Amino acid sequence: MTNSFYNIIVVIMIPPLISLSGSPWTVLPPGIHPGSLEDVETAFATNSWRRQLFDGLVDAAGQLRSAGCGQVYLDGSYVTGKPRPNDYDACWEPAGVDGQKLNPVFLNFNNGRAQQKATFKGEFFPSSMICADVGRAFVDFFQFDRFTGKEKGIVSISLATDPILS
Known part of the structure; x- marks a missing residue:
């Protein structure tokens, strides 16, 4: 009798930050990098402020x-090498979202998104919403460094399967 065993282990890790000429901090390499909230915690919640x-x-x-x-x-700047980012920026996929269950703060962009920052310490936009300054959807706009205009990376988090939210 012959037994065959195999194990498939998939490890998703946020890649190390890279230097981008002209940018004041290291950034994620270009692309959309899948990760869990636990991966984000490990990579970026590295001091008490970042933990908050x-x-x-x-x-x-x-x-x-x-x-x-x-x-x-x-x-x-939360997903960069900046030691004390002011906040984080995020965009969310609107497909499948029930507007009746959505906290209205996610659609309040007044006063520089002050209510979002007060509630969640970060800013949120629907991913398909067009950023008026550049004429791109936020999910695309986020993939360019604001200092240099060069491509950089972002982190995608699947909420449906994230262990921290389970």
């Missing part, structure tokens, strides 16, 4: 998931 930002992100992600959102894209 992460806690706001988890709260927001849970509320978005409860409204039917399946995907969040994380950007901003």
